[in-house]
Amino acid sequence: MAIVSTSTSAFFERSRSNLQDLRAQTETLQAQLSSGKKLARSSDDPVAASRLRSLSRLESLSNIDKSNSQRVNADLTLADAAIKDMSTALVRAQELATQAASGTSNDAQRAAIGRELDSIYSTLMNLANARDSNGHALFGGESAGDAYSVDGAGNPVYVGTASSGSLSLGEGQTVSRSLTGPEFLSFTVNGTPTDLLSVVKDLGAALQGAAADPAGAARDGLDALKAGLDAMTTGQTVVGTRMAWIELTSDRRTNLSQLRSTEETEIGSTDIASTAASLQEALLVLEASQASFTKLANLSLFNKLG
Structure with missing residues (x-):
């Protein structure tokens, strides 16, 4: 018995045990x-849970890189716009210098041209001291203040740092957020170092009586203005290349994010x-x-x- x-x-x-197992199975499926989500806890599938954590970390890092990319792109966009405005002002300065160099212009006309060049110089100084997306010097490298100041003699002087800051775009890639002023405003004319701001300022003064031969000063200024425009064009090319690189890395980041999302769905999401x-x-x-x-x-x- x-x-x-x-x-x-x-x-x-x-x-009773079999029924409990069946109830547990239905509760899990519900x-x-x-x-x-397939996994309620890591112990349900340790390998899958570990991979999901890894994917989550990669996505978090990707979001940081995305934020950096957006900031750099914003600063480069501002730099590109500022340099374009400078180029427009410089082209006008060349037109004025050409007029002043002509033998048909008299001293009064050259003086009027000099005053307009003074206005262009002020515009260039303002653009050179433009601000980035954080309110810091756009062309001053790591400087928080202005990129250019005026010394005791009234001459423009670069007061920023030697290089612009760089930010990570992910996968070991970095990019500089802007250019420093000297990288596109400084150049040499006949082996003599100079900068665009000084060229425009001095030319404006020369045409208003500071030079014994205003017409000759205008002719000399044309060579300097051409060299300055070439340097500025090179700067625009550098900025454009960096923006294109950011776009390329952003596209790759988006593709990788989509692949991670697909894998996360396959591993952790319920069918x-x-x-x-x-x-x-x-x-x-x-x-x-x-x-x-x-x-x-x-x-x-x-x-x-x-």
């Missing part, structure tokens, strides 16, 4: 449908159709198991056994 009792107890215990079908199957098995257990438990043999 003890053997029969033990067998009966084992039957109920086994049946939770996956509700949350949209709604498949999970719903599995849940329906599990519910049917559970219902059938419960019905079978009820019938077996009510057989007269079990009622008679110990």
Whole structure:
């Protein structure tokens, strides 16, 4: 009789265990449908959970790189706009210098041209001291203040740092956020170092009487203005190349982010159709198991056994 009792107890215990497993399976499937995630905890699939954490870290780093990229692109866009405005002002300065160099212009006309060059010089100084997206010197490198100041003699002087700051674009790639003033405003004329701001300022003064030969000063100034425009064009090319590089790395970052998102979905997201079908199957098995257990438990043999 003890053997029969033990067998009966084992039957109920086994049946109860099987039903609990089925209920747990249906609850897991219901939770996956509700949350949209396969894993409720890392222990469900340690390997998959580890990969998901790795993908999450990579995406966080990518977001930092994206923020850096947006800041650099904003600063380079500002630099590009400022240099274009400088180029427009410089082209006008060349036109004025050409007029002043002509033998048909008199001293009064040259003086008027000199005053307009003074205005262009002021415009160039303002653009050279433009601000970046954080309110710092756009062309002053790491300087928070102005890129250019005026010394005691009234001459423009670069007061920024030697180089612009760089920011990471990810995967070991960096890019400078701008140019320093000397990188596109300083150049040499006949082997003599000079800068565009000084050229325009001195030419304006020469045409207003500071030079014994204003027409000759205008002719000399044309060579310097041409060299300055060439340097500025080179600066624009550098800025444009950096912006194109940022666009390229941004496209790559977007593609990698999409690949990570796809992998995260494959690893951690619930396949709604498949999970719903599995849940329906599990519910049917559970219902059938419960019905079978009820019938077996009510057989007269079990009622008679110990």
